[in-house]
Amino acid sequence: MQTTPFYPRTSALCTSFAWKEWAGYAAVCHYTPHSEAEVFAVRSTAGLLDVSPLFKYDVRGPDAGAFLARIWTRDISTIGVGRVVYSAMCDEQGWLLDDGTIARLGPDHYRCTSSEPWFSWFLKHSRGFDVEITETTDEICGLALQGPRSRAILKGITEFDMDRMRFFRVRKTLVGGVPAWVQRTGYTGDLGYEIFCENEHALALYDAIMAAGEPHGLVPMGLDALDVARIEAGFVLQGVDYITAKDCLIDGLKSTPDDAGLGWTVDLEREPFIGSAAIRAERERGPAWDLVGLEIDWEALDELYNAAGIPPHLAPEACRLSVPVYDAQGQQVGQATSTTWSPTCKRYLALAQVRRPHHRIGTELRIEHTPLFERQTLPATVVEKPFFDPPRKRETPGAAKPQTPAPEVQS
Amino acid sequence: MSQKYDAIIVGGGHNGLVCAAYLAKAGRKVLVLEKRHVLGGAACSEEVYPGFTFSVCSYVVSLLRPQIIRDLKLAQFGLHVLPLESTFSPYPDGRSLMRSADPAATRREIAAFSPRDADVYPLFGKAMGQLARFAKPIIDERAPDPSSYRPRELMQLLKMGKQFRDLGDDLGLLQYKLTTMSAVDFLAEWFETDELIAPMSCSGIIGTMLGVKSPGTAYVLLHHYMGEIDGASRSWGFARGGTGAISMAIARSAEHFGAEIRTNAGVSQIKVKGGEAKGVVLEDGSEIDARIVISGAEPRLTFLGLVGESELPNDFVTQLKRYKLRGSSGKVNLALDRFPDFKSRPGIGMHVRGDISIAPNTDYLERAYDDAKYGDFSKKPFMNIVFPSVLDPDMAPDGKHVMSIFVQYAPYHLKEGPSHWPEKREAFGDAVIDTLAEYCPTLKDSILHRQVLTPWDLEQEFGLTEGNIFHGELSLEQLLFQRPASGWAQYKTPIRKLWLCGSGAHPGGGVMGAPGQLAAREILMGGAC
Numbered sequence: 001m002q003t004t005p006f007y008p009r010t011s012a013l014c015t016s017f018a019w020k021e022w023a024g025y026a027a028v029c030h031y032t033p034h035s036e037a038e039v040f041a042v043r044s045t046a047g048l049l050d051v052s053p054l055f056k057y058d059v060r061g062p063d064a065g066a067f068l069a070r071i072w073t074r075d076i077s078t079i080g081v082g083r084v085v086y087s088a089m090c091d092e093q094g095w096l097l098d099d100g101t102i103a104r105l106g107p108d109h110y111r112c113t114s115s116e117p118w119f120s121w122f123l124k125h126s127r128g129f130d131v132e133i134t135e136t137t138d139e140i141c142g143l144a145l146q147g148p149r150s151r152a153i154l155k156g157i158t159e160f161d162m163d164r165m166r167f168f169r170v171r172k173t174l175v176g177g178v179p180a181w182v183q184r185t186g187y188t189g190d191l192g193y194e195i196f197c198e199n200e201h202a203l204a205l206y207d208a209i210m211a212a213g214e215p216h217g218l219v220p221m222g223l224d225a226l227d228v229a230r231i232e233a234g235f236v237l238q239g240v241d242y243i244t245a246k247d248c249l250i251d252g253l254k255s256t257p258d259d260a261g262l263g264w265t266v267d268l269e270r271e272p273f274i275g276s277a278a279i280r281a282e283r284e285r286g287p288a289w290d291l292v293g294l295e296i297d298w299e300a301l302d303e304l305y306n307a308a309g310i311p312p313h314l315a316p317e318a319c320r321l322s323v324p325v326y327d328a329q330g331q332q333v334g335q336a337t338s339t340t341w342s343p344t345c346k347r348y349l350a351l352a353q354v355r356r357p358h359h360r361i362g363t364e365l366r367i368e369h370t371p372l373f374e375r376q377t378l379p380a381t382v383v384e385k386p387f388f389d390p391p392r393k394r395e396t397p398g399a400a401k402p403q404t405p406a407p408e409v410q411s
Numbered sequence: 412m413s414q415k416y417d418a419i420i421v422g423g424g425h426n427g428l429v430c431a432a433y434l435a436k437a438g439r440k441v442l443v444l445e446k447r448h449v450l451g452g453a454a455c456s457e458e459v460y461p462g463f464t465f466s467v468c469s470y471v472v473s474l475l476r477p478q479i480i481r482d483l484k485l486a487q488f489g490l491h492v493l494p495l496e497s498t499f500s501p502y503p504d505g506r507s508l509m510r511s512a513d514p515a516a517t518r519r520e521i522a523a524f525s526p527r528d529a530d531v532y533p534l535f536g537k538a539m540g541q542l543a544r545f546a547k548p549i550i551d552e553r554a555p556d557p558s559s560y561r562p563r564e565l566m567q568l569l570k571m572g573k574q575f576r577d578l579g580d581d582l583g584l585l586q587y588k589l590t591t592m593s594a595v596d597f598l599a600e601w602f603e604t605d606e607l608i609a610p611m612s613c614s615g616i617i618g619t620m621l622g623v624k625s626p627g628t629a630y631v632l633l634h635h636y637m638g639e640i641d642g643a644s645r646s647w648g649f650a651r652g653g654t655g656a657i658s659m660a661i662a663r664s665a666e667h668f669g670a671e672i673r674t675n676a677g678v679s680q681i682k683v684k685g686g687e688a689k690g691v692v693l694e695d696g697s698e699i700d701a702r703i704v705i706s707g708a709e710p711r712l713t714f715l716g717l718v719g720e721s722e723l724p725n726d727f728v729t730q731l732k733r734y735k736l737r738g739s740s741g742k743v744n745l746a747l748d749r750f751p752d753f754k755s756r757p758g759i760g761m762h763v764r765g766d767i768s769i770a771p772n773t774d775y776l777e778r779a780y781d782d783a784k785y786g787d788f789s790k791k792p793f794m795n796i797v798f799p800s801v802l803d804p805d806m807a808p809d810g811k812h813v814m815s816i817f818v819q820y821a822p823y824h825l826k827e828g829p830s831h832w833p834e835k836r837e838a839f840g841d842a843v844i845d846t847l848a849e850y851c852p853t854l855k856d857s858i859l860h861r862q863v864l865t866p867w868d869l870e871q872e873f874g875l876t877e878g879n880i881f882h883g884e885l886s887l888e889q890l891l892f893q894r895p896a897s898g899w900a901q902y903k904t905p906i907r908k909l910w911l912c913g914s915g916a917h918p919g920g921g922v923m924g925a926p927g928q929l930a931a932r933e934i935l936m937g938g939a940c
Contacts, residue, residue: 033515034512034513036494036512037496044802045804149804215804216804216809217801298477298481299478311540311544344486344491346477346480346486347486
């Protein structure tokens, strides 16, 4: 397995030796024997996560915007310099391939992140566009700094006023003296930033952020804590909550954006893009599935465990095993794909793909639960997501000041 | 006659607010009246020194009922409880012991003192966990009345009996020992290391005027094993923003459900006519009527202070006067310029992310009690310390810290009399700091501000009669159907339409909210408002 450029630091901190594979890289699951402290840190102080394994593509050229608008479900051609958007990506049949972010770093320069490799896909669909596509996965590394204290941490080491940076904006700046792209994005649903830099600066960036974070309670954070946070935030994970169509042997395993709860990223009122005709046709038929938030009834769970003579016990981390979901008549109507106890919301929560019309808020379903090796079911209700959505995620304390024109981003 | 309010709640402490929220949720018109400028009673956060927020009195949260958090949507209203990750005990000789949620690490720590105790520790935890499951329904239900033959009472007693039988012989005996023995004797049946027994025994004496070797102090050890979800092996937490953040979340929830809350609105009298509560008189002389009045205040204060002896049956008055308050603890809150390293384990590690016990050995604790028995504060007190700013950096300016020190013994009844506390306040504070300096040599130089609260201050400022932090000692004879008085343990009182909802009612003190919730349940069930 490969290691990321932050490995000298992360390996020294990872006293649990709990690592796993992420896109060919070794990634930390949790730094100490339990991920709990990291989960609490991301909601009360801040956590620092190595996100270098994300696939990254730099797209340059006069047609870059138009090209990306063709690849992604959102109209990338309309976003201004210094902005970032989250979008989905489909194949010609409208099946979901991936989701990721697209940052406009300059007038003719964009950077996409994704969970799967798409270089050949990008190349194939770039015919006729004046663009240059470079995979930068192994040249650019990244850190996600997430949590209510993340802004205060960056303030001391960033050369411009972090109070003015708004949600889903990107800007090239110096972070601890290191040239880096700071974008106010993340996968935790909290106030947070993702900071990318050239590999050669990795350790200087890491050290600067950790040092600045010390009085703020910053802790290094692994993928297990991220998994809990992203479920609380209602974010889907490719490979868990839906599977990229490129890996599916049968259509039954594939999802459309509407099936996966990503319909909101689809903009059909524009030039056709890959999959747009199929999505339009599906919408005329009516999508079959939706991805919803479920809350599992705690009192019923408590009773189930009491009946078994043991105290309620849930795994301390999120569960990624698919679990069947039934309607009131006992008919299976879908599956929960990510389940977690939320220490923040104090609720037992799941993301589930269910057949419509069982997706409606308030629908009473049942979910499989297995205390003591015996399969049982528990009541679960379809509820609004995100489960956790603090105002600080979007708030910009310096936004009230007169807005200056979007700064030129040098790349 | 139509009333503007269905219920007036006297006191905006956390229990009063919980009760208000449940009643409002059930559609009742509720008014909460709080004497102070901040809500929360003893569960409050205040910026006592610029930039530093203190959890002035209550400093950790244990056993806040999960169903209250769910029912009142407290997480949605801003409650965020961070786990206390460890219990750390430094010793004067430079050794130390940290117990945490990591069983292997805890085992190694204890093994440095006794390999035998290291093995026994998880077995003790398992046995206590099983007993805690027996105790849990007791705090989630109102206390049954053993003198009544009503079906509801009998059913509840029967259920408790069955649960006790289900424990089996071994655990049943353990339960019996737990309710009769002293904390030290009980622990000594399991452990041989005094350095381990001492800090563990302290949970048995908190808030009581008893020593760790006094019989009946063992059962509170159970509290530590009653943690629910999130609480793999510990049930103590710290609320982000301090303990007041819990009260504020409950208040926001209560307001969301329609309750009206007023601060700076002290009640001077509960109006009673013909044995029935009619409303309240405020300190400014104004009167407000309601269908019922619910008091979150301490029972003796409620009845002898706000109602008046003449309205009450004689034997009830006698019981109230006998009710053991006799506060035994004080609180010192420090604003610190920098972190004061522990000599035995410097730095800001996991050992300072939990609670820290200054309880080096059982004789030390007993000697601390000796001072108090004869009306003096302990020269070398037991202390329980938390660094809120380490868990939540918002509690202090960047790089600076707040230190919360619970101190026992500080007996309300000084030999000179309780009113002499103000002149002893600083000497008491000095004893605390001098003792701590043996463990943290740099502490004295880092203090920016010191707030010392004696039991006298707790009474005068927070209405905690005799400075008792639990509204009455949590000794066995003052629990269950005896709290606060026999025959009056189900939130009803000898005054019709006057109810209790505070820590002086079952199941007692601590930031758990159960008295408020159970009182609301009884009030609604009986159709009282």
